[in-house]
Amino acid sequence: MSHLLRTSRLFAWLFLTGLSVAVITASGFYLYLRPGLPPVEQLLDIKLQTPLRVYSKDHRLIAEFGEKRRAPITIEQIPTIQLQAFMAAEDARFYEHFGVDIKGLMRAAVQLVSTGEIQSGGSTITMQVAKNYFLSRDRTFIRKFNEILLALQIERELDKNRIFELYLNKIYLGNRAYGIAAAAQVYYDKPVNELTLAQMAMLAGLPKAPSAYNPLANPERALIRRNWILGRMQELGYITADAYDLAVNAPLTASYNATEAEVDADYVAEMARAEMVRRFGEDAYTDGYSVTLTVEGDKQQTATEALRAGLEAYDQRHGYRGPIGQLEPSELQERDVAELASNYPRVESLLPAIVTSVSDEEQQALVHARGIGQAVMPFETMTWAKRYKTEDLAGPEPKKPSDVVAVGDVIYVKLQNPAMIDPEDTGSEEPRITPVKVALSQVPRVEGALISLKADTGAIEALAGGYSFNQSKYNRATQADRQPGSTFKPFLYLTALENGMTPATIYNDAPIVFEDSELETAWRPENSSGRFGGPTRLREALYSSKNLVSVRLLRDVGIRTTLENLEQLRIPVDNMPDNLSLALGSGLITPMQLARAQAVIANGGFDVEPYLIEEIRDMNGEVVYQAPKTILCEDNCDDLVAKEELEETPESLTDANPKDLTSEGLTDTRDDQSIRLMKRLADERSVYILHSMMQDVIRRGTGRRAQALGRSDIAGKTGTTNEQRDTWFAGFNHKVATTVWVGFDQPAPLGRGEYGASTALPIWIDYMQVALKDAPPAVMPRPNGIVNVRINPETGERARPGEEGIFELFKEEEAPPALTAEDSNGGGSDNGGSDLSRQLF
Template sequence: MSHLLRTSRLFAWLFLTGLSVAVIVGSGFYLYLRPGLPPVEQLLDIKLQTPLRVYSKDNRLIAEFGEKRRAPITIEQIPTIQLQAFLAAEDSRFYEHFGVDIKGLVRAAIELISTGSIQSGGSTITMQVAKNYFLSRDRTFIRKFNEILLAVQIERELEKDEILELYLNKIYLGNRAYGIAAAARVYYNKPVNELSLAQMAMLAGLPKAPSAYNPLANPQRAMQRRDWILGRMKELAYISPTAYDLAIQAPLTATYNATETEVDADYVAEMARAEMVRRFGEEAYTDGYSVTLTVDSKEQQTATDALRSGLEAYDRRHGFRGAIGKLDADTLAGGDLARAMLNYPRVESLMPAAITEINDDKGEARAYVRRFGPAIIPFETMQWARRYRTENLTGPKPEKASDVVSVGDVVYVRVDELPKVPDTPDDAEQTVDQDPASVQPIRASLMQVPKAEGALISIEAKTGAIQALAGGYSFGQSKYNRAIQAKRQPGSTFKPFLYLSALESGKTPATIYNDAPIVFDDSELETAWRPQNSSGQFYGPTPLREALYRSRNLVSIRLLRDLGIPQMLDYLDQLKVPTENMPKDLSLSLGSGQLSPMELARGLAVIANGGYDVEPFLIQSITDVDGKDIYLAPEVILCERNCGTNDLEPETSTDDTLESTLTMTEESAPKTRVMRRLADERSVYILHSMLRDVVKRGTGRRALALGRDDIAGKTGTTNEQRDTWFAGFNHNLATTVWVGFDQPAPLGRREFGASTALPIWIDYMKVALDGAPSAFMPRPNGIVNIRINPETGRRARPGEEGAFEIFKEEDAPAPLTEEDERPGRTHGNGDDLSRQIF
């Protein structure tokens, strides 16, 4: 007994000694590591990295920016069965332990001793929260001790449900999905509360190894992991045997579902992204901001489609430039066309395709289309493809498919009937593994990527809110936003500013100017300047109304000469039309200066709204990750005079002021933005009437297709057709379209603003104004209607043929004298006209 007693005492002492050493070592580690541990309170203040999302004003997703896809969710929004699936997979004793599961640690220690390497960490969900939020992922003992200590702290200060919520919002679940809500969207395109039991178990299997158990990358292993979790849920009595049996038989239904944007508006999205980064720095990508823009999804999509369609139509008129590449016979015969086609990028809806066969008897070519596989290109879709020679010359009309393409040619096509293509992650290409001969071909049309570019900007005239903006054919092909970055000559779309200045200076629509040749000698020019009308003809004495709607260049030059170039530049400054790129000679009257499409659209909006200042803006509101408004665009107030009342904020139309308001909270941001009058309302009203005649009787007659009587506007075409424009409006909406080449070059001698830009404008405005009532500028006081002799601009005598014209009261033609009313008396043009002949 004494030997047994001594042995027992020895083991007792050894146990106490080991325990003491463990306590001392543990205390030492605690005292050493404790000062470096972060406070648990930080968990409640941590902002989960949530992407920047951009929405249209009708709440359609335009874009998402940020590396991590995440949509934070509360634990109340997660079904109980989904919570139990994660507990079964990761930590079934979560609601029982104090943050550390001793059984799990012992099991991990045994695995380490028996295998010599770390097999599992024995981590609880709380320990994973500590690691994910605060610690590195290094597999070291120091990190593990930190994890344990921090887990214990977390358990002492947070409720279990709070810990579980943090965990489910933070975990990485593969394919850039962080958190359960994002994963449900990525793999199943559903909210969490709509997942089936089998799908819930599949998601619960991902935290252990997101790549190894990914249902897209490793479907077999993912299914095994899912089935094991379902078994654990049955053992833990989370689900019934019947539910288990049904779920275990469920097929794999996971597919890759990228965040689908609902509006094709890349240029607008980039403008919003750049603005947010400028305001908030790199945190814009991670702090969960949601930006609502002023654009309407339907109008924006229409603008994008109209611009692309218009550029494609122009491109087809000038012929087919040929194949973009050539595949050799070995590549065609080898069958690896899918890999070969990866060398050619898709451009929006246009896909590269390799011609594999031509059958003129059937009137078709066969091709292999990147991503879609075999296709038939009917000859009827090639009939436009005359061979391009110059911008003014094309080859003969093709008679058969072989006149257009050859076997091995790589061309662009548009797939007419889109088949269902399986989803693949991270923009990977879907390729066709079957023998192309065994795959049912799709139908496609021959296309080519336009070389000409364009821009469309539509602005709500009374507020400056941008309704739609398209900065080019393809953002993927070129990030250059022509709507705001391109500086181009406006041509005759500049003339409304010139004529408005003339109306403010006492000229009237009836003022007569001589449309006759004029020559200017300039020592800086090699030859004399002989401007002419686009028709090359001259038409003699012409009223200003007719000169504007017929776009008579010689009248505009004489008009500017009378007004004076300095006065015109000062007036442009008054209208806030930039003048730094304006010439200081008479070519200014023909739009030889430079403006961006946005600058021209903004100036047009000033005219459209009746003469008030306009400050275009794109961002309507910004909310933070909690849904709180941190910025609301101020209400725009059009101010006639004496606007400095206590009810209105000071004018906030400068860029500096706008910058300061965007970073303010909703409570401190200005509630109003006062826009003051820049032009006389009567002059603007008269100009509206003159510009409506451009549509009714002049160069903008195509716009009559809209069937509206409130449309006004002006076409524009510069020398050699390098820039073509249409700027049109009613009282509520101003829209400008530009078409040209990025590197200025002639578009072709038969191309004008009416043939290139105006059709795009019509396609957009047809939708933008659909169902909207006519919007005319209200007639201001001080306007009179007078019957005049159109040939003289003076009042018509009784019985004389005449037409009614509108005038400002003080500029109306003088009343007829008794002598004027005598029979046989005729008006002469007098000095006013003779002065304009030279």
């Protein structure tokens, strides 16, 4: 036997021995690791961590909650060229291998032997799916073997397209973007199918090192990586030479694009977030729930803006409190002004700005505003800035800019106009740029709330809980217990109407003194005007907001009777006083509770349950919660429920949790969660008459400003507490009930001349102009048993022939008795009925 043959046999035996050892070793690893490997079926059940998204009723984004931005997408929605970009970058032979690329692993092994480190793992896309979904990111041999075994299993049980889809939805691409759809949004503000070739290659370069190749953090390295991928795509025949040249010369266009809310509704968003966490725990942030609220986008945006504008208007009426900071002129020269301005926070639309020059001759100041740069602040925007002293006292009106600001002042401004080309400058080679103009402003100290409900269902159409959620998370709409003042009076008058009183009942509007053994001095209630009107009909007393009549009325109706009626209306009475001050609204109630109670009046006396969440869908788009259907019922509630139960209700809409999704976490104890019953709480005839009386608040009373809306169907009531600590306006038509409150968080006087009609009502008007736009008039239908009777306004009795009279509404059985023949012989002509301005229909 020759030496060559013996050597060959030796090498053959060594090879077989090595192969056997390798097989035995691999088998040992397999037998050792296999029991701990998860089943591939779990891939199909894994929930991608997708953020919670909150939408308005018209599907405009309000907020997104969750650490990971993700928008799952199917492979059919991804352009082929984008798939090829990822293959060129990560795994060119993806559709050819069986889950493991032997060449890639050999290359990694050579790197390990030659350098002592694993420089590239040789992982295929399938292996990355195994790692991303099941394994840690530790760079160890055990993890790599697990990765290989899982990749083989995945390839046996899933097709290639499904594996690729899982990969593209899971990978981290920097800036909290997980998955290609989220990355396209974050970097380019586009859907995947609208990306250019250069942008596709840029995204494909991110999985290897999302921070190192990030076009925002490291544009130079990102450009190198992008162009390398484009070169690989050309080598592999995915793109032509012309397409390569065009893409490789394309500039970097990436920018950070956070998901922008389409509706400014932070307080509403927080209410929805808290409710979702209550229901689903921390999974609410990651399981891809989509929540649709009852608020409408335009109405909600208007509510937010109207409240802020009203609070700013009040704040400016009481003067300028001075700059929020002061910088030395030398500091402005030595340091970057933009950097200095960035040290102060933006508050909603108010921008921090530094005054850089003041010119009394040019009647302006120059400022450097955060996010804008240099801007002009004309003196006309500063004329309101009297020096604040107290809520009742301000300094003289400023005459020139230097009376208000000085160089180095740090102030807040509002943008008046963006920089633009001067439209009148058409002849010059370089058209003039109109400078940015800003107006002096300041962050209001006063706060407020606005709540608007659909009167017939309780759905929240808009809610604003304060000036700025970023400044204060305290939601005054649902959390602030305040005195309602005269907005409480309609409930007292409703109690009176249900206990035999009529709008024509006469009370004396005159001074009254009450002795109380618990008080050191007697209680002498007064009208806000300080004047007295003598004998006054209840209708007139309500629209003129006569305190003394209300106190006498409560005394006659009874405190206990009134409190019981409040309970019947489901108005909380725990914080209501058990004395005559109740008539003046001295109890405590939240704006939401008052809005709910007003909605009961607005809808004709039916119960109302405010709620915010209309629908919840899971990440697959399946409905997991639907707000119960509202049913108005008199005495036939059981029959209506039985009828509704005959209709098929999808099982997916059944809510196992007995707690209803309401704005205040109210508990609904009914077993049937597909129906929300609204039972009658007040006599419809009494409510109808009260509607008419509250419409007179708008026509001739304290709410006359609301006539600016030009509508005949609105009613309401102003409210102002002692020392103007709380101011309100609660108004409605038959479909919408809206309540506005204004005051300080720590109750304090708002100042002379500040009443519900001057602080809260303008906000209500601004909101209702949009809420009622193009809506037909909505008035409560006139119930049976109501009559119109012509009465003597001085006595409340039927008018005799020839007497000046007005028409009044009565329940049929409570109308003034008919005139006798003797009464009717008073002679004279009936001229009173011709005075249409005083007739009440």
